[in-house]
Amino acid sequence: MTALRAGRLSVRLHPRAVVVAIALAVATFAMSVVALTTGDYPLSIPDVVRTLFGDGPPGAGFVVTTLRLPRLLTGLFVGAALGVSGGILQSVSGNALGSPDVIGFTQGSAVGAFFVILVLDGGMLAVSAGALVGGVVTAVVLYLLSYRGGVQGLRLILMGIGVSAMLLAINSYLITRASLQDAIVARSWQVGGLNGREWGHVTVAGLTLAVLLPIALAFGRRLSLLELGDDKAQALGVRTERTRLVLLAVSVALAAFTVAVAGPIAFLALAAPQVARRLSGTAGPALATSALMGAFLLVTSDFVVQRLFGSRLPVGVVTGAVGGLYLAWLLVHQWRRRA
């Protein structure tokens, strides 16, 4: 580990973690370029650049600025948000399985969305609002339930599992009692996807990230101290309860907004931080790397799903497969390196 110092500011750096972060950023950028240039209407890189400055070939404006760019940006923002959200939760709970999916935020959002789809018969915007309300209400209930003179990570997650089980049961009930038509709509939403995302989605996701990411990163260092246990962290000057509250709130808000924008995209919040942590080889949580990993995985998965299935399948189907396979590969690979 090396430390960079400039006057009073100092940053501790892990060489390997930095290399991994830079490599991820480059890979994400490259993937974004590929996503913007390929498709039913292939464009060269200069064409795309010219189009972005309003000077592209005829027709390219629509393809790039209306179809591809909003989808790409939504994917990048949502992926990053999920990576950070999962990273925080796993760290606070001290459990690799602590992700928004497991703890019930996404189930809560799903109940909100299902209610709008199946009972109120609402449109896209109403569904997003329902998801947001559901997620936030679930989080507040969870916090109140887990609070006993402070929130203990394990208790929070167990409460989450209990509450999540109830919400899932409600969802299953709604699905089995709905008409097949409605059930399919609800199920498609439940998988999570980026089809037909517009600038409105980009704005919501971008603003969420712009506000919450800096807070998450600022508290990120204290997060690794929290992992040492409350007593040690307090001895090192961390106000543990307040730190945890802020971080949990950030994690919930990130998860809730991503669900509202793109539906509950499976597994990304669990896989991205795990993969990031293993690649960087750092002991503590690496929120910035998790964010990059999430963005990279989601955009890559979306690219794969578009090429393989067109718009018939949402990206949520592939994030699971890609993330899962990658995690599997990592598990095997790590063993090889150690042997």
Next chain:
Amino acid sequence: MAVSTPQASGQRSSSRAFGLVVGLALLAFACLASLWVGAKGIPFTATWDLLWHNDGSSEAVIIHDLRVPRTLLGLLVGAGLGLGGALMQALTRNPLADPGLLGVNMGASAAVVVAIGFLEITTLTGYLWFALAGAAVAAVLAYLLGTAGHGSAAPERLVLAGAAVTAVLFAFVQAVLLLNPLTFNQFRFWDVGSLASRRMDVVAQVAPFIVAGVVLALSQARALNALALGDQAGKALGAHLGRTRALVAVAVTLLCGAATAAAGPITFVGLAVPHAARLLVGPDQRWVLPYSMVLAPILLIGSDIVGRVIGGAEEVEVGIVTAIIGAPVFVLLCRRRKLARL
């Protein structure tokens, strides 16, 4: 709150034994109620008589063809899920592990989706062997992935390997269901988990797997206690970590695979019941395992009865009721008690 001083352990184990007897009595009561309560009102004495003397009347048919298999299945599936969950949590030393973690549930689901979508099989008995095979294949895959090269699976790796396999299978299931509405239409009813419409042949096919799993599981209780101390201490005490883990993984697969094959993926029971058991009796696996095995069928059969009663003509599936009833109890337990660590 249970006393945790060593001096009190003699007294504690007699109160634990008493608790287990109470649990068994409750279970017997639940089974009787399950035979008695239903859409068709049959007086209790008549139910009891008909149980032993099948006179061929329509009431007797209801009891013997519908309620008996359903109750037996509740017993088997409940025991399988409770015990499977307790084993899974002990094996991975992760209190969040549930029976589905090794990929068992998702393996069964994927196989059922294949059966419906590609082979056009539509009967519950038809799914059964697919679900069992799918569960087994997924579990073996997850275990191999978690142990690759090590010989014995480090808990953390096993958890992640299970999550990885589940994620990939989940993607497959979602893809097939979204591309094929008819398959989805049939699958969504299997997917909630239910004990209804299962006949005696399902019970007979599933029972050997559950019984084998129970025997295997209980034989490993002592070894699991050694495992809980961590790898080094466990080894120092002479535990065969690799062998124990492999045997326990086999037991989880048998128990949960058979339970899921018979009733569909019933979540939550396998996760929550072992927690409740640990809150009651502490971390000793020789008590946690039997308690989980007795408490889980009480929850399952009780929920099944509730589902029959509240739904009226259209009953509510047991997989839904277990969560609606069990979750608040679970939440209260975790709130009020000090959490028992693994």
